[in-house]
Amino acid sequence: MPSDPMPRFAVLGQPVAHSLSPRIHRRFGEACGIALDYRAIELAPEALPARLAAFHAEGLGGANVTLPLKELAARACRELSDAARLSGAVNTLIRREDGWLGDNTDGAGLVADLRRLGVRLAGARVLLLGAGGAARGVVPALFDAGIASLTVANRTAARAEALAHDLQSCGDIATCGFEALAGADGFDLILNATSAARSGRALALPATLPAPDAAAYDLSYGETAQPFLAWAASAGIARAADGLGMLVEQAAEAFQRWHGVRPDAAAVLAELRAERV
Structure with missing residues:
Protein backbone atom coordinates (compact mmCIF):
# COMPACT_ATOMS: atom_id res chain seq x y z
CA MET A 1 0.00 0.00 0.00
CA THR A 105 -2.40 32.61 18.47
CA ASP A 106 -0.71 36.04 18.34
CA GLY A 107 -1.88 37.06 21.82
CA ALA A 108 -0.77 33.81 23.41
CA GLY A 109 2.58 34.11 21.63
CA LEU A 110 3.09 37.69 22.81
CA VAL A 111 2.20 36.92 26.43
CA ALA A 112 4.47 33.86 26.45
CA ASP A 113 7.42 35.88 25.18
CA LEU A 114 6.81 38.81 27.53
CA ARG A 115 6.76 36.41 30.47
CA ARG A 116 9.96 34.78 29.22
CA LEU A 117 11.52 38.25 29.23
CA GLY A 118 10.37 38.84 32.80
CA VAL A 119 7.85 41.56 31.96
CA ARG A 120 5.16 41.97 34.63
CA LEU A 121 1.69 42.00 33.08
CA ALA A 122 -0.56 41.75 36.13
CA GLY A 123 -1.56 45.28 37.08
CA ALA A 124 0.39 46.88 34.23
CA ARG A 125 -0.60 50.08 32.43
CA VAL A 126 -0.19 49.27 28.74
CA LEU A 127 0.07 51.52 25.69
CA LEU A 128 -0.62 49.80 22.36
CA LEU A 129 0.44 51.69 19.24
CA GLY A 130 -1.63 50.73 16.21
CA ALA A 131 -5.16 49.41 15.72
CA GLY A 132 -4.90 46.98 12.81
CA GLY A 133 -5.09 43.20 12.72
CA ALA A 134 -1.84 42.73 14.64
CA ALA A 135 -3.09 44.96 17.47
CA ARG A 136 -6.52 43.36 17.56
CA GLY A 137 -4.98 39.92 17.82
CA VAL A 138 -3.19 40.60 21.11
CA VAL A 139 -5.77 42.62 23.07
CA PRO A 140 -7.82 39.70 24.49
CA ALA A 141 -4.70 37.89 25.74
CA LEU A 142 -3.38 41.05 27.41
CA PHE A 143 -6.56 41.41 29.45
CA ASP A 144 -6.53 37.68 30.24
CA ALA A 145 -3.01 38.19 31.60
CA GLY A 146 -4.34 40.73 34.10
CA ILE A 147 -3.26 44.12 32.79
CA ALA A 148 -4.77 47.05 34.70
CA SER A 149 -5.47 49.33 31.76
CA LEU A 150 -5.02 49.60 28.01
CA THR A 151 -4.68 52.70 25.88
CA VAL A 152 -4.72 52.27 22.11
CA ALA A 153 -3.18 55.08 20.05
CA ASN A 154 -3.44 55.17 16.28
CA ARG A 155 -2.58 57.60 13.51
CA THR A 156 -6.31 57.66 12.72
CA ALA A 157 -8.10 57.93 16.06
CA ALA A 158 -11.36 56.59 14.59
CA ARG A 159 -9.71 53.24 13.93
CA ALA A 160 -8.59 53.01 17.55
CA GLU A 161 -12.14 53.81 18.62
CA ALA A 162 -13.46 51.02 16.37
CA LEU A 163 -11.06 48.56 18.02
CA ALA A 164 -12.22 49.63 21.48
CA HIS A 165 -15.86 49.23 20.48
CA ASP A 166 -15.33 45.79 18.95
CA LEU A 167 -13.28 44.54 21.93
CA GLN A 168 -15.21 46.21 24.75
CA SER A 169 -16.07 42.82 26.24
CA CYS A 170 -12.37 42.31 27.02
CA GLY A 171 -12.12 45.36 29.26
CA ASP A 172 -12.05 49.16 29.30
CA ILE A 173 -9.93 50.53 26.46
CA ALA A 174 -8.96 54.20 26.20
CA THR A 175 -8.17 55.55 22.73
CA CYS A 176 -6.44 58.54 21.18
CA GLY A 177 -4.59 59.76 18.13
CA PHE A 178 -0.79 59.90 18.19
CA GLU A 179 -0.87 63.67 18.70
CA ALA A 180 -2.59 63.21 22.09
CA LEU A 181 0.35 61.20 23.44
CA ALA A 182 2.28 64.42 24.06
CA GLY A 183 0.68 64.71 27.49
CA ALA A 184 0.70 61.02 28.39
CA ASP A 185 3.06 59.23 30.77
CA GLY A 186 3.41 56.39 33.25
CA PHE A 187 3.04 53.35 30.96
CA ASP A 188 4.61 50.14 32.27
CA LEU A 189 4.59 48.44 28.86
CA ILE A 190 4.63 50.07 25.41
CA LEU A 191 3.79 47.81 22.47
CA ASN A 192 4.31 48.80 18.85
CA ALA A 193 1.89 47.18 16.41
CA THR A 194 2.08 49.87 13.72
CA SER A 195 3.34 49.41 10.19
CA ALA A 196 5.10 52.79 10.24
CA ALA A 197 8.62 51.47 9.66
CA ARG A 198 7.41 49.02 7.02
CA SER A 199 5.75 51.81 5.05
CA GLY A 200 8.57 54.31 5.53
CA ARG A 201 6.69 56.64 7.89
CA ALA A 202 8.37 58.07 10.97
CA LEU A 203 6.85 57.27 14.37
CA ALA A 204 7.49 60.32 16.53
CA LEU A 205 6.86 59.50 20.19
CA PRO A 206 7.46 61.62 23.31
CA ALA A 207 10.13 60.44 25.73
CA THR A 208 7.73 60.98 28.65
CA LEU A 209 5.61 57.88 27.90
CA PRO A 210 7.43 55.22 29.94
CA ALA A 211 7.10 54.74 33.69
CA PRO A 212 10.26 53.89 35.66
CA ASP A 213 11.40 50.35 34.80
CA ALA A 214 9.05 50.23 31.80
CA ALA A 215 9.40 47.68 29.01
CA ALA A 216 9.00 48.19 25.26
CA TYR A 217 8.19 45.55 22.68
CA ASP A 218 7.78 45.69 18.91
CA LEU A 219 5.48 43.04 17.46
CA SER A 220 7.64 43.04 14.31
CA TYR A 221 11.19 41.73 14.22
CA GLY A 222 14.45 42.48 12.43
CA GLU A 223 15.00 45.77 10.63
CA THR A 224 11.31 46.71 10.81
CA ALA A 225 11.52 46.90 14.61
CA GLN A 226 14.69 49.00 14.78
CA PRO A 227 13.16 52.51 14.66
CA PHE A 228 10.88 51.76 17.62
CA LEU A 229 13.66 50.07 19.57
CA ALA A 230 15.90 53.06 18.89
CA TRP A 231 13.20 55.34 20.30
CA ALA A 232 12.90 53.08 23.37
CA ALA A 233 16.64 53.40 23.99
CA SER A 234 16.49 57.18 23.62
CA ALA A 235 13.61 57.27 26.12
CA GLY A 236 15.70 55.40 28.68
CA ILE A 237 13.84 52.06 28.45
CA ALA A 238 16.32 49.38 29.42
CA ARG A 239 14.11 46.38 28.65
CA ALA A 240 13.20 46.42 24.96
CA ALA A 241 12.78 43.58 22.48
CA ASP A 242 11.56 42.87 19.01
CA GLY A 243 8.88 40.32 18.18
CA LEU A 244 11.02 37.39 17.09
CA GLY A 245 10.12 35.56 20.29
CA MET A 246 6.43 36.25 19.71
Whole structure:
Protein backbone atom coordinates (compact mmCIF):
# COMPACT_ATOMS: atom_id res chain seq x y z
CA MET A 1 0.00 0.00 0.00
CA PRO A 2 1.35 3.49 -0.79
CA SER A 3 2.16 5.64 2.22
CA ASP A 4 0.08 8.71 3.00
CA PRO A 5 1.41 11.90 1.39
CA MET A 6 3.36 14.25 3.63
CA PRO A 7 0.98 16.71 5.36
CA ARG A 8 1.08 20.13 3.71
CA PHE A 9 1.00 23.47 5.51
CA ALA A 10 1.73 27.05 4.49
CA VAL A 11 2.08 30.66 5.53
CA LEU A 12 -0.03 33.10 3.50
CA GLY A 13 0.72 36.80 3.11
CA GLN A 14 1.89 39.60 0.84
CA PRO A 15 4.86 39.88 0.84
CA VAL A 16 5.80 36.55 2.39
CA ALA A 17 9.07 35.36 0.82
CA HIS A 18 11.00 36.72 3.81
CA SER A 19 8.95 34.76 6.34
CA LEU A 20 10.77 32.60 8.88
CA SER A 21 7.66 30.47 9.43
CA PRO A 22 8.66 27.64 7.04
CA ARG A 23 11.98 27.23 8.80
CA ILE A 24 10.42 27.44 12.27
CA HIS A 25 7.79 24.80 11.55
CA ARG A 26 10.28 22.47 9.87
CA ARG A 27 12.50 22.72 12.97
CA PHE A 28 9.49 22.02 15.18
CA GLY A 29 8.64 19.00 13.02
CA GLU A 30 12.19 17.66 13.25
CA ALA A 31 12.23 18.08 17.03
CA CYS A 32 8.86 16.35 17.43
CA GLY A 33 9.45 13.60 14.85
CA ILE A 34 6.69 14.89 12.56
CA ALA A 35 7.35 15.05 8.81
CA LEU A 36 5.61 17.94 7.08
CA ASP A 37 5.74 20.09 3.95
CA TYR A 38 5.50 23.78 4.90
CA ARG A 39 5.78 26.55 2.31
CA ALA A 40 5.37 30.31 1.92
CA ILE A 41 2.60 31.30 -0.51
CA GLU A 42 2.09 34.91 -1.58
CA LEU A 43 -1.54 35.96 -1.98
CA ALA A 44 -3.12 39.25 -2.94
CA PRO A 45 -5.96 40.20 -0.56
CA GLU A 46 -8.63 39.95 -3.27
CA ALA A 47 -7.57 36.39 -4.06
CA LEU A 48 -7.82 35.08 -0.48
CA PRO A 49 -11.43 33.74 -0.32
CA ALA A 50 -11.18 31.72 -3.53
CA ARG A 51 -7.72 30.42 -2.72
CA LEU A 52 -8.76 29.33 0.77
CA ALA A 53 -11.58 27.28 -0.74
CA ALA A 54 -9.15 25.75 -3.22
CA PHE A 55 -6.58 24.97 -0.53
CA HIS A 56 -9.24 23.14 1.47
CA ALA A 57 -10.33 21.13 -1.56
CA GLU A 58 -6.69 20.25 -2.27
CA GLY A 59 -6.18 18.91 1.25
CA LEU A 60 -3.98 21.59 2.82
CA GLY A 61 -3.63 20.64 6.49
CA GLY A 62 -3.51 24.17 7.87
CA ALA A 63 -1.95 27.57 7.38
CA ASN A 64 -0.59 30.61 9.13
CA VAL A 65 -1.82 34.01 7.97
CA THR A 66 0.25 37.18 8.06
CA LEU A 67 -0.07 40.77 6.83
CA PRO A 68 -2.19 42.04 5.21
CA LEU A 69 -4.62 39.11 5.29
CA LYS A 70 -5.51 38.56 8.96
CA GLU A 71 -8.79 40.46 9.07
CA LEU A 72 -9.83 39.20 5.63
CA ALA A 73 -9.16 35.61 6.73
CA ALA A 74 -11.52 36.08 9.70
CA ARG A 75 -14.34 36.90 7.29
CA ALA A 76 -13.53 33.95 5.03
CA CYS A 77 -13.58 31.21 7.71
CA ARG A 78 -16.55 28.95 8.35
CA GLU A 79 -15.95 29.07 12.12
CA LEU A 80 -13.88 31.20 14.50
CA SER A 81 -12.29 30.47 17.86
CA ASP A 82 -13.09 32.83 20.72
CA ALA A 83 -9.72 34.59 20.29
CA ALA A 84 -10.29 35.11 16.57
CA ARG A 85 -13.90 36.18 17.02
CA LEU A 86 -13.02 38.74 19.67
CA SER A 87 -10.11 40.19 17.73
CA GLY A 88 -11.66 39.97 14.27
CA ALA A 89 -8.30 38.70 12.99
CA VAL A 90 -7.04 35.21 12.12
CA ASN A 91 -3.42 34.11 12.02
CA THR A 92 -3.97 30.33 12.10
CA LEU A 93 -6.23 28.22 9.87
CA ILE A 94 -7.20 24.80 11.21
CA ARG A 95 -8.69 22.29 8.82
CA ARG A 96 -12.20 20.99 9.49
CA GLU A 97 -14.12 18.64 7.23
CA ASP A 98 -16.57 21.37 6.20
CA GLY A 99 -14.16 24.31 5.97
CA TRP A 100 -11.63 26.35 7.91
CA LEU A 101 -11.64 27.10 11.63
CA GLY A 102 -9.90 30.43 12.13
CA ASP A 103 -7.86 30.94 15.30
CA ASN A 104 -5.54 33.64 16.59
CA THR A 105 -2.40 32.61 18.47
CA ASP A 106 -0.71 36.04 18.34
CA GLY A 107 -1.88 37.06 21.82
CA ALA A 108 -0.77 33.81 23.41
CA GLY A 109 2.58 34.11 21.63
CA LEU A 110 3.09 37.69 22.81
CA VAL A 111 2.20 36.92 26.43
CA ALA A 112 4.47 33.86 26.45
CA ASP A 113 7.42 35.88 25.18
CA LEU A 114 6.81 38.81 27.53
CA ARG A 115 6.76 36.41 30.47
CA ARG A 116 9.96 34.78 29.22
CA LEU A 117 11.52 38.25 29.23
CA GLY A 118 10.37 38.84 32.80
CA VAL A 119 7.85 41.56 31.96
CA ARG A 120 5.16 41.97 34.63
CA LEU A 121 1.69 42.00 33.08
CA ALA A 122 -0.56 41.75 36.13
CA GLY A 123 -1.56 45.28 37.08
CA ALA A 124 0.39 46.88 34.23
CA ARG A 125 -0.60 50.08 32.43
CA VAL A 126 -0.19 49.27 28.74
CA LEU A 127 0.07 51.52 25.69
CA LEU A 128 -0.62 49.80 22.36
CA LEU A 129 0.44 51.69 19.24
CA GLY A 130 -1.63 50.73 16.21
CA ALA A 131 -5.16 49.41 15.72
CA GLY A 132 -4.90 46.98 12.81
CA GLY A 133 -5.09 43.20 12.72
CA ALA A 134 -1.84 42.73 14.64
CA ALA A 135 -3.09 44.96 17.47
CA ARG A 136 -6.52 43.36 17.56
CA GLY A 137 -4.98 39.92 17.82
CA VAL A 138 -3.19 40.60 21.11
CA VAL A 139 -5.77 42.62 23.07
CA PRO A 140 -7.82 39.70 24.49
CA ALA A 141 -4.70 37.89 25.74
CA LEU A 142 -3.38 41.05 27.41
CA PHE A 143 -6.56 41.41 29.45
CA ASP A 144 -6.53 37.68 30.24
CA ALA A 145 -3.01 38.19 31.60
CA GLY A 146 -4.34 40.73 34.10
CA ILE A 147 -3.26 44.12 32.79
CA ALA A 148 -4.77 47.05 34.70
CA SER A 149 -5.47 49.33 31.76
CA LEU A 150 -5.02 49.60 28.01
CA THR A 151 -4.68 52.70 25.88
CA VAL A 152 -4.72 52.27 22.11
CA ALA A 153 -3.18 55.08 20.05
CA ASN A 154 -3.44 55.17 16.28
CA ARG A 155 -2.58 57.60 13.51
CA THR A 156 -6.31 57.66 12.72
CA ALA A 157 -8.10 57.93 16.06
CA ALA A 158 -11.36 56.59 14.59
CA ARG A 159 -9.71 53.24 13.93
CA ALA A 160 -8.59 53.01 17.55
CA GLU A 161 -12.14 53.81 18.62
CA ALA A 162 -13.46 51.02 16.37
CA LEU A 163 -11.06 48.56 18.02
CA ALA A 164 -12.22 49.63 21.48
CA HIS A 165 -15.86 49.23 20.48
CA ASP A 166 -15.33 45.79 18.95
CA LEU A 167 -13.28 44.54 21.93
CA GLN A 168 -15.21 46.21 24.75
CA SER A 169 -16.07 42.82 26.24
CA CYS A 170 -12.37 42.31 27.02
CA GLY A 171 -12.12 45.36 29.26
CA ASP A 172 -12.05 49.16 29.30
CA ILE A 173 -9.93 50.53 26.46
CA ALA A 174 -8.96 54.20 26.20
CA THR A 175 -8.17 55.55 22.73
CA CYS A 176 -6.44 58.54 21.18
CA GLY A 177 -4.59 59.76 18.13
CA PHE A 178 -0.79 59.90 18.19
CA GLU A 179 -0.87 63.67 18.70
CA ALA A 180 -2.59 63.21 22.09
CA LEU A 181 0.35 61.20 23.44
CA ALA A 182 2.28 64.42 24.06
CA GLY A 183 0.68 64.71 27.49
CA ALA A 184 0.70 61.02 28.39
CA ASP A 185 3.06 59.23 30.77
CA GLY A 186 3.41 56.39 33.25
CA PHE A 187 3.04 53.35 30.96
CA ASP A 188 4.61 50.14 32.27
CA LEU A 189 4.59 48.44 28.86
CA ILE A 190 4.63 50.07 25.41
CA LEU A 191 3.79 47.81 22.47
CA ASN A 192 4.31 48.80 18.85
CA ALA A 193 1.89 47.18 16.41
CA THR A 194 2.08 49.87 13.72
CA SER A 195 3.34 49.41 10.19
CA ALA A 196 5.10 52.79 10.24
CA ALA A 197 8.62 51.47 9.66
CA ARG A 198 7.41 49.02 7.02
CA SER A 199 5.75 51.81 5.05
CA GLY A 200 8.57 54.31 5.53
CA ARG A 201 6.69 56.64 7.89
CA ALA A 202 8.37 58.07 10.97
CA LEU A 203 6.85 57.27 14.37
CA ALA A 204 7.49 60.32 16.53
CA LEU A 205 6.86 59.50 20.19
CA PRO A 206 7.46 61.62 23.31
CA ALA A 207 10.13 60.44 25.73
CA THR A 208 7.73 60.98 28.65
CA LEU A 209 5.61 57.88 27.90
CA PRO A 210 7.43 55.22 29.94
CA ALA A 211 7.10 54.74 33.69
CA PRO A 212 10.26 53.89 35.66
CA ASP A 213 11.40 50.35 34.80
CA ALA A 214 9.05 50.23 31.80
CA ALA A 215 9.40 47.68 29.01
CA ALA A 216 9.00 48.19 25.26
CA TYR A 217 8.19 45.55 22.68
CA ASP A 218 7.78 45.69 18.91
CA LEU A 219 5.48 43.04 17.46
CA SER A 220 7.64 43.04 14.31
CA TYR A 221 11.19 41.73 14.22
CA GLY A 222 14.45 42.48 12.43
CA GLU A 223 15.00 45.77 10.63
CA THR A 224 11.31 46.71 10.81
CA ALA A 225 11.52 46.90 14.61
CA GLN A 226 14.69 49.00 14.78
CA PRO A 227 13.16 52.51 14.66
CA PHE A 228 10.88 51.76 17.62
CA LEU A 229 13.66 50.07 19.57
CA ALA A 230 15.90 53.06 18.89
CA TRP A 231 13.20 55.34 20.30
CA ALA A 232 12.90 53.08 23.37
CA ALA A 233 16.64 53.40 23.99
CA SER A 234 16.49 57.18 23.62
CA ALA A 235 13.61 57.27 26.12
CA GLY A 236 15.70 55.40 28.68
CA ILE A 237 13.84 52.06 28.45
CA ALA A 238 16.32 49.38 29.42
CA ARG A 239 14.11 46.38 28.65
CA ALA A 240 13.20 46.42 24.96
CA ALA A 241 12.78 43.58 22.48
CA ASP A 242 11.56 42.87 19.01
CA GLY A 243 8.88 40.32 18.18
CA LEU A 244 11.02 37.39 17.09
CA GLY A 245 10.12 35.56 20.29
CA MET A 246 6.43 36.25 19.71
CA LEU A 247 6.76 34.85 16.17
CA VAL A 248 8.25 31.60 17.48
CA GLU A 249 5.81 31.30 20.39
CA GLN A 250 2.70 31.89 18.25
CA ALA A 251 4.06 29.33 15.78
CA ALA A 252 4.40 26.82 18.63
CA GLU A 253 0.75 27.45 19.54
CA ALA A 254 -0.32 26.86 15.93
CA PHE A 255 1.82 23.71 15.71
CA GLN A 256 0.10 22.34 18.80
CA ARG A 257 -3.34 22.95 17.31
CA TRP A 258 -2.39 21.10 14.11
CA HIS A 259 -0.37 18.21 15.54
CA GLY A 260 -1.45 17.84 19.16
CA VAL A 261 1.99 18.48 20.67
CA ARG A 262 3.64 21.77 21.67
CA PRO A 263 7.28 22.02 20.56
CA ASP A 264 10.10 23.64 22.50
CA ALA A 265 9.92 27.25 21.30
CA ALA A 266 12.94 28.31 23.37
CA ALA A 267 15.36 26.07 21.46
CA VAL A 268 14.31 27.41 18.04
CA LEU A 269 14.30 31.00 19.29
CA ALA A 270 17.83 30.63 20.66
CA GLU A 271 18.95 29.28 17.29
CA LEU A 272 17.42 32.23 15.41
CA ARG A 273 18.78 34.80 17.88
CA ALA A 274 22.29 33.36 17.62
CA GLU A 275 22.26 33.92 13.87
CA ARG A 276 21.41 37.60 14.37
CA VAL A 277 24.21 38.44 16.81
